Amino acid sequence: MGMNPPAVTGAPLSEVDTPALVVDLDAFERNLDLLAATVADAGVKLRPHAKMHKSPWVALRQIERGAVGVCCQKVSEAEVMVAGGVSDVLVSNQVVGAQKLAKLAKLNHEAIVRVCIDHIDAVAEISAAANAEGVVIDTLVEIDVGAGRCGVMPGGAALALAQAIAGAPHLTFGGLQAYHGSAQHLRTPEQRKTAIDGAIEGTAETVKLLADNDLNCAIVGGAGTGTFELEAASGVFNELQCGSYAFMDADYARNKVANGEPFDTFEHALFVRAAVMSRPSEQSAVVDAGHKACAIDSGLPVPWAMAGADMTGMSDEHGVIDITTVNEKPERGDAVLLIPGHCDPTINLHDWYVGVRALHTPDARVEHVWPVAARGALF
């Protein structure tokens, strides 16, 4: 299974089949370099989230710039990362079920593959899986610092789990997972600071409580592309888990920074290249990318470098762009670049990345084609 690549290395951009996931390699490398330098300056570590890119190819480029490893959300993602050469993975999520835990344990023969818990039963479950494979599994406690998803409350509940981990055979206590997902997309810097101040407070209090009980947090992990500067400066978090920074997307671009300016710390490096397959009227262009090429959980994609254009609707295989006020209207057969609303689930729709050098120039050329290797890694 899996489709053939939409392009070959060395081809000009015009020969990339549509719709395809196109990476601006220059912007991508600048994004990686920038965050690597920022975390180094802050004296913290970077463990980027591979749930975003689903690609060991990308992970290795993050690691060669200093990342300590990656995060995953699924054991099957971790399997792909380890097979692709990543030696330190944190599954920053709950893993429930003997089948999944057996795979997690087995993977620890090949790499360090850590996991999180938020329930006392998980201690015995993971310990048993580790025992069956003869490995030791580093286990973190997930605390809910505002995301309202998994995790126990900061404080005593976390201490109880940490003590249980520390006392269990075949497990080591690895620290805290404290990610505030919904804070990433709060639009103003004040809103984000308020949310992350709360996350830092709960995390700091828990780290102290654990230390008072002789439990050291080797990892205090969290943060995303929208808030990482706050966690980096907290003095509490020591590993940042940003994912989207490598590629950016339309939703992160709607965040505001000081003075109401748009968040543009990172550049748009990811696009869906689509082609106009119909021009039913002067007002509209229909492109060959719909729900199966662009996830819309964070809104419709945004046409790139087409002033006045507005994507007004999508169906499974069609996207409709209102071009009423566009001066140079795209014609039937023309290609357009779309900025995904949300990078993670959009990438997960594609089998291949097409990495293009000098994307926005006449010399645009395919330099790398690599698989979205963990696409569909749901388990």
Place this chain on the structure above:
Amino acid sequence: MGMNPPAVTGAPLSEVDTPALVVDLDAFERNLDLLAATVADAGVKLRPHAKMHKSPWVALRQIERGAVGVCCQKVSEAEVMVAGGVSDVLVSNQVVGAQKLAKLAKLNHEAIVRVCIDHIDAVAEISAAANAEGVVIDTLVEIDVGAGRCGVMPGGAALALAQAIAGAPHLTFGGLQAYHGSAQHLRTPEQRKTAIDGAIEGTAETVKLLADNDLNCAIVGGAGTGTFELEAASGVFNELQCGSYAFMDADYARNKVANGEPFDTFEHALFVRAAVMSRPSEQSAVVDAGHKACAIDSGLPVPWAMAGADMTGMSDEHGVIDITTVNEKPERGDAVLLIPGHCDPTINLHDWYVGVRALHTPDARVEHVWPVAARGALF
């Protein structure tokens, strides 16, 4: 690429890994039988849309019940269908670009693979591709009967294209493509009838205009799961293109029929089986299926057979169910079935179907595991 199957044939339901796409084979077969009987009674043909299921395995089961072939939206989908044994495919969409047209033409050596046009330039383009391969391509004119997407207006514009096709070397004129997509999901039968009455009127007028000009429409195709009874009874449409009827989804279940009753002509036969990975409170259960397992373009999934449960949010790998008023609350580790909001793009997220016999009984057992073979067929 592609993940390992989440289950093996013969396994009990409890051993199906999560999240997985599960088909209730009994309900699925009843759905196929019902529509096959209905179209036979109406004296029309069925050409189900394979964009929905992406699976030759499903297509062949539709064809053995009388379907004349399938529709696809993409040439790469058609390639998968032909490779899987389907001998008659209509690409019910515009195909623009020499690369795609070359593949379409080549495929006509192995099967009948028809295509649609809505622009005069397409005539020469498709003719050239057919000539290069030494094949004849049956070509339909797409008319816009209300969907507001691709297609020319009914009447003279369609006649001009049909005449151009009929006069072009290496092409045959195949008829009209007249699908009213947005009408499928209008909630009341009156709204749907008004919309489809308009579609029928424009289609009938065009068929007559073509006949007056000695152009016969072998295929007058359209209709979907929400409106097929109207097109079937129209005396104009002769091929129905329903897709979702085989599996149903939560959005179609929101349609109403006479007396305000819910649309339940077809049974829910498709589910995402997910597991509870956290129970952070009495009010909420977090399952291991998020945006990467369930498309939400037509709303969040709906928990099956869990009265009072309401899915309130999803992130990429998490789904949150409000279970405040649920009597038998699912516990950590329990499996739940989710009815997808929209079947087509949800299926496209998965690599495998898990076909289960007697799904909602204690004897539930995996009878077939088959690939979503055209998943990711975007080109």
